Amino acid sequence: NAGVTQTPKFRVLKTGQSMTLLCAQDMNHEYMYWYRQDPGMGLRLIHYSVGEGTTAKGEVPDGYNVSRLKKQNFLLGLESAAPSQTSVYFCASSYRLVQYFGPGTRLTVT
């Protein structure tokens, strides 16, 4: 099993560009999450999903959209990137309350 994978691993965007981060899990987990990690701060929840076709806002949802069309995939979209969205993004899925994290995507917005 690959566990939780994220694509891409690194990306540099210019202000105003759009992109989609892909999270995939092969563990048949219902719950999936998108977090961002910034220096000096703990991980913060952007959006999450409790099952296929459902999504909900987390702590810092502004500027992001998500979709969960298939159970194994959770997509995070940035419609118009801003420098404040420079961060490391982690995806996770959970089963029986244990969260399994992807390797992260380092995004820089210039």
Added chain:
Amino acid sequence: KNEVEQSPQNLTAQEGEFITINCSYSVGISALHWLQQHPGGGIVSLFMLSSGKKKHGRLIATINIQEKHSSLHITASHPRDSAVYICAPETSGSRLTFGEGTQLTVNP
């Protein structure tokens, strides 16, 4: 005031020392997680506990729900234990609130 406070923020130890990392939280929780973030950035779950104590190898986690406090102990520390340790109380709906983490460095 943050909902989750970890102490210390940074900790340097010599190989073999007993290490304690503390976590205090102000939110109501259903469980508390301890995570480890490796120097390369990967995050793994170490423990999930809702009461008492759990042990896995040289790692021990305890929680006192009434006092809203949890501790992570590492016995006989080793340089490979060097990492960031993150406390994450779980609120309703399987949502976690994360502490800023404790950077542990174990010197040989």
